[in-house]
Amino acid sequence: MASYLLAIDQGTTSSRAILFDRQGCRIAMAQREFPQHFPHDGWIEHDPEDIWESVLTTCREVLAEAGVASQAIAGVGITNQRETTLVWDRYTGKPLYNAIVWQDRRTDEACHELRRAGHLDDVQARTGLLIDPYFSATKLAWLLDEVPGARARAERGELAFGTVDTFLIWRLTGGRVHATDATNASRTALFNIHEQCWDEVLLDLFDIPASLLPTVQDSSDDFGIVERQWLGHELPIAGVAGDQQAALVGQACFSPGMGKSTYGTGCFMIVNTGESPEISRNRLLTTVAYRLNGTPTYAIEGSIFVAGATVQWLRDGLQLFADAAETEALACQTRSGHSVYLVPAFTGLGAPHWDPKARGAILGLTRDTGIAEIVAAGLQAVCYQTRDLQECMDDDMAASPGILRVDGGMVANNWVMQFLADMLGVSVDRPTVLETTALGAAYLAGLRLGWYRDLDEIAGLWQCERRFSPQMAEAERARLYDGWKEAVERVRTQ
Numbered sequence: 001m002a003s004y005l006l007a008i009d010q011g012t013t014s015s016r017a018i019l020f021d022r023q024g025c026r027i028a029m030a031q032r033e034f035p036q037h038f039p040h041d042g043w044i045e046h047d048p049e050d051i052w053e054s055v056l057t058t059c060r061e062v063l064a065e066a067g068v069a070s071q072a073i074a075g076v077g078i079t080n081q082r083e084t085t086l087v088w089d090r091y092t093g094k095p096l097y098n099a100i101v102w103q104d105r106r107t108d109e110a111c112h113e114l115r116r117a118g119h120l121d122d123v124q125a126r127t128g129l130l131i132d133p134y135f136s137a138t139k140l141a142w143l144l145d146e147v148p149g150a151r152a153r154a155e156r157g158e159l160a161f162g163t164v165d166t167f168l169i170w171r172l173t174g175g176r177v178h179a180t181d182a183t184n185a186s187r188t189a190l191f192n193i194h195e196q197c198w199d200e201v202l203l204d205l206f207d208i209p210a211s212l213l214p215t216v217q218d219s220s221d222d223f224g225i226v227e228r229q230w231l232g233h234e235l236p237i238a239g240v241a242g243d244q245q246a247a248l249v250g251q252a253c254f255s256p257g258m259g260k261s262t263y264g265t266g267c268f269m270i271v272n273t274g275e276s277p278e279i280s281r282n283r284l285l286t287t288v289a290y291r292l293n294g295t296p297t298y299a300i301e302g303s304i305f306v307a308g309a310t311v312q313w314l315r316d317g318l319q320l321f322a323d324a325a326e327t328e329a330l331a332c333q334t335r336s337g338h339s340v341y342l343v344p345a346f347t348g349l350g351a352p353h354w355d356p357k358a359r360g361a362i363l364g365l366t367r368d369t370g371i372a373e374i375v376a377a378g379l380q381a382v383c384y385q386t387r388d389l390q391e392c393m394d395d396d397m398a399a400s401p402g403i404l405r406v407d408g409g410m411v412a413n414n415w416v417m418q419f420l421a422d423m424l425g426v427s428v429d430r431p432t433v434l435e436t437t438a439l440g441a442a443y444l445a446g447l448r449l450g451w452y453r454d455l456d457e458i459a460g461l462w463q464c465e466r467r468f469s470p471q472m473a474e475a476e477r478a479r480l481y482d483g484w485k486e487a488v489e490r491v492r493t494q
Contacts, residue, residue: 002074005445006062006235007438008055010080010164011243012101012265013312015054017062018438019073022451024461026435028068030061037098042105042347042356045098048086051164052171059231070233075449076172076226077239077441079246080164081265082187085139087150087212088167090160093175097147099164100139103266103305103347107138108356114138119205126192126199128277128286132354134303136163137189137206144208154209161212163188165240169223172237177224179215182291183245191216193277193288196296219245219290220448239444243437244268245289248299249444250436251405252462254455257397261389262437263410266350267307267382269389270299271397282392283352290444292455300396302351302389306344308410310378313346320371324409331376331415339364341384341487342377349492352392357493364487382410383420384484390424403427407436414468422472423481432463 004027009016014034019027034050063070083102088095100106111131114120120131129135140161144151153159162170166180185191185198190208192199198213217223223237241249244262248270251260259271270289277286277298289299311327314320321327341363348356362374404426410416411430421428433439443458452458 003072004068004074005442005451006059006073006076007442008059008076008078008168009243009435009438009441010051010055010078010168012081012103015051015058016438017055017058018435018442019062019066019068020439020442022446024433024439024443026433028062028066029435030058030065032058040106042108044101044104044347046084046101048088048095048099048167051099051167055168056230063231070231070235073233073235074451075236075238075445077443077445078165078168078237079241079243079437079441080168080184082163082184082242082244083134083136084164085136085143085161086164086167087140087143087159087161088170090158093171096150096159097143100143102134104139105133105347105356107133107142110138110141114205123189123202123205124279126194126202127189128186128193128279129189130283130285130354131189133356134350135187135189137202137208140208140212141206154212157211159212160214162214165242166214169237169240172226172230173224174227179217179223181217181219181221181240182288182296183219183242184240185216186288187242193286193296193298196291218292218294220292220444222448236449237445238448239441239446241290241441241444244270244301245287245299246440246444247407247437248272248289248440250433250438250440251407251431252459253405254459260405260407260436261386263307263382263406263408265307265309267304267385268301269386269393270301271393273298273300273397278396280392280396282395283354284389284392284396285351292447300393302392304382304385304389305347305350307382308408309346310342310344310381311410313344314375314378320375327375327379328413328415330372331379333372334376338373338376339366339483340369340373340377341484342374342381343487343491344378344381345491349488352388353488353492355492355494358491361487361491363490364483379413379416380419382416383423384481386420387423387481403429405429405431407431407434417468418471421468421470423477425470425474425477427470428468429464430466430468432465
C-alpha cells in the first residue's frame with residue numbers, strides 16, 4: 001500500500017523534495033542549490049535545465065535516503081517560486097531563454113508606461129495585482145519581443161508559456177500536460193480572479209497570444225502522471241500551488257482572518273479573506289489562496305522581496321559568517337536598541353512601497369558598530385518589513401491576525417522570532433513542521449487522492465512547536481519602528 005506523499009518544493013535558490021506520511025510528518029528531505037545569474041543590474045535569471053536537474057535529482061535522492069521504493073508513493077504535490085516566467089518549444093521541450101525570476105526588474109520602464117497610460121486601476125480590478133515587473137505578464141512580453149523570432153513562433157502556436165509549476169508538470173509528464181493551478185495563474189497579471197479565466201482584455205493589453213497559455217485547474221486536481229522513466233514508477237500529480245499559497249494550506253489557515261508569514265528568500269504575509277476578494281487600499285495584493293472543487297478562496301498578501309536573501313548576502317557577499325546558523329549567536333551579542341538599520345532593497349522595495357528603483361543601504365553606523373550589529377540589523381529588517389505589512393492589513397481589514405503563524409528557513413532563529421513578536425505586538429506561532437510550503441503541496445495532493453476527507457481533517461494535524469509572545473514596551477517598539485521608517489525614506493525614489 002502506498003504510504004507516502006512526495007512534495008516537490010522548487011524555490012528561488014534551491015529545490016527540495018520531501019516525503020510526508022499521512023499525519024503530515026516529514027520522513028526524509030533532499031535539497032540542492034542551483035546557480036543564480038545576474039546578466040545586468042536588476043536582472044535575475046535561472047537556467048531552466050538547472051531547475052529541472054535539481055528537481056529530478058532531489059526526488060531520486062529523497063527516495064534513496066528514506067529507503068523507499070517509488071511504488072510506496074501515493075502521489076506528488078508541486079509547489080514553486082511564483083511569477084518566474086519560462087517559454088519553451090512545444091515540440092522539443094527546449095527552453096527559449098533562461099527563466100526570468102520573480103525578483104527581476106528589467107520591465108520596470110514598460111510597467112511605468114502602462115501605469116502612465118492609465119491602466120493600473122483596470123488591471124488591479126481584474127487581477128487583484130498592481131502593474132509591476134514582479135508579475136509574469138511583462139516578463140512574458142519581454143521574452144516575445146526580445147528573443148529573435150519568438151513572437152512569430154508564439155503566434156504560430158509553436159511555443160508554451162508557464163510558471164515553474166507548469167514547466168515541471170510538462171517535463172514530468174513527457175509534454176502530455178500543459179497546465180497550472182489557479183494560485184499560480186493569479187500571479188501572472190493575465191488571469192481574471194473574479195471570472196477565474198484568462199482575461200482577453202489583459203492579453204490584448206500585454207500583447208500575449210492566448211495559444212501560449214496553460215489550462216487552469218483547481219489546486220487539488222489531476223495534473224497528469226509522472227512518467228516511469230523519472231522515478232521508476234508512474235505517479236499521479238494531484239496537488240499544485242504557488243509557494244506562498246501552499247504555505248497557507250500547510251499552516252491550515254482555512255478560516256477568514258487567519259494568516260501566516262513565510263520567511264524564505266523573500267517574505268510573504270498572507271491573510272485568508274474567504275470567498276470574497278478584498279481589494280487593498282494600501283497597495284497590497286489580492287490573490288487566490290486556493291481553489292477547490294471550482295470554488296476559489298481569496299487572500300490579501302504583502303510581498304517583501306528580500307528576507308532570507310539578506311542573510312545569504314551577509315554570508316556570501318560580505319562574508320561576515322560561514323553559516324546562517326551563526327546569526328542567532330551574533331545577534332544575541334548586540335546591545336538592546338542599537339541604532340543600525342539595514343534596508344535590503346537589493347532589487348527595489350516591495351509592498352507597500354513598490355519602488356523598483358530603490359537600492360539597499362546600511363544606516364546609523366558608528367565607531368562601535370561591528371559585525372554583530374550589522375547582522376542583527378539584517379535580521380531585524382525582516383521584522384520591520386513585516387510590521388509594514390501588518391499596518392496595511394490593519395487598515396484594509398480593520399484588524400490583522402491576533403496570532404501569526406510563521407514558517408520558512410529563518411523561523412528556526414529564536415532571536416528573530418522574539419523580535420518579530422515584539423515588533424508586531426502579537427503572538428507568533430512556530431509549527432512543529434517547518435516545511436509548511438512543501439507540506440501544503442502534499443496536503444493538496446492527499447486531498448485529491450482521498451487521504452483526507454476535507455480541510456477540517458487537515459487543520460486537525462497542525463501543531464504548535466513554540467509560541468513567542470511580545471515582551472517589548474510599546475515606547476521602545478515605537479522608537480525602533482520610527483527609526484526604520486526614517487531609514488526606508490532615505491532609500492526611496494518615489
